[in-house]
Amino acid sequence: MSATETTAAGPLVGLKVLEFAGLGPAPFCAMLLSDLGADVLRIDRPGTPSDDCFDFTHRGRRSVALDLKRPEGRDAALALSDRADVLLEGFRPGVMERLDLGPQTLLARHPSLVYGRMTGWGQDGPLAQAPGHDLNYIALAGALHGIGPHDQPAIPLNLVGDFGGGALYLAVGVLAALLHVREGGPGQVVDAAMVDGTASLLSMIFGFHARGVARSSTAQAAAVEPDVWLDRRASNVIDGGAHFYNTYACADGRHIAVAAIEPAFYAELLRLTGLSLPADHDPMDRASWPERRARMADLFRRRTRDEWCALLEGSEACFAPVLSLAETPEHPQHRARGTFVEVEGVLQPGPAPRLSITPGRVQGPPPGTGEHNDTALLDWGFSEAEAARLRSADVFGRRSPGAGAD
Secondary structure (H helix, E strand, C coil), rough: CCCCCCCCCCCCCCCCEEEECCHHHHHHHHHHHHHHCCEEEEEEECCCCCCCCHHHCCCCEEEEEEECCCCCHHHHHHHHHHHEEEEEEEECHHHHHHHCCCCHHHHHHHCCCEEEEEECCCCCCCCCCCCHHHHEEEECCCCCHCCCCCCCCCCCCCCHHHHHHHHHHHHHHHHHHHHHHCCCCCCCCEEEHHHHHHHHHHHHHHHHHHHHHHHHHHCHHHCCCCCCCCCCCCCCCCCCCCCCEEEEECCCCEEEEEECCCCCCCCHHHHHHCCCCCCCCCCCHHHHHEEEEEEEHHHHCCHHHHHHHHCCCCCCCEEEEEECCCCCCHHHHHHHCEEEECCCEEEEEEECCCCCCCCCCCCEEEEEEEECCHHHHHHCCCCCHHHHHHHCCCCCCCCCCCCCCC
């Protein structure tokens, strides 16, 4: 696959997505749509450094460089939006409006457009204009408080806010709005905020917590019941409080994860490891968890991670080794499913989810800035004369080093 070639496959073939270049969740959403077949065209700022082959979330789209502060550049962006089914942008509220590229302008021109907006705090509210990153958003949504040991919240990469609460909710909203359009409805704005999406991801946890509050109000002993949530870290079944749902260090310093919540799986974990506990013990007795965590920690430190894998992996004990990024692609499960694919000789996670009839495909490597100034514009309905006028008006700017030829 050459640097300029794209190969579309998947259920979204024929869908045109116009992406305004940004960081984090909006590009990841665009990657997901591209992997499922959409034609994603990214508008970059002239002179922006080009992607390299390791910018995986920028793969599978083409790039045009437009100076949006020039009237000709803005007009070109308007013309591209007229031809798009979906627009994606991840700027602070008001930026697109100041460029006169906001939803009011674009939906008036193109009433069936789905206008996807990705922010941290949302388009309104007292924090709408405040800067922030994933950690800030998941802190305000309540997720960060519940992750980590007793003494301090742990930082769960940027998976929870940027990509889980952000990009995935933007993708769901965009696809839902597209269905509405294809059923005869008008286009609309998708306001995806990472703080909203993270709160939504916590629905089950908020439910457990609400149950505890309700039971406490009726004088029931909610604090000891396993189906309620104690609002402190490492005190619940799935937050590191329980001995049977936890990670443990091994003799070689590497780690394993056990998640034997159900009684049958817990019994198998005890049987295979040989851990001796009283026959009548209650695994859901929170008061006993610290002592049993200590006993399990002592047990797992006696063998290496590979020795535990040989005993437990694939069993009913709900076990897995904690793999490093370097180890992960080599695991037999990933190899069997083809979870990782090579693009231009670079190994990376492949498209997900998998569809039985119209599977997706990585369309190509990340583009250079302005790499497709001519070809993409022509494919999106511009005439050669219109593309030439944009070039003569210096709307494209100087091509970024490393960008390929059209």
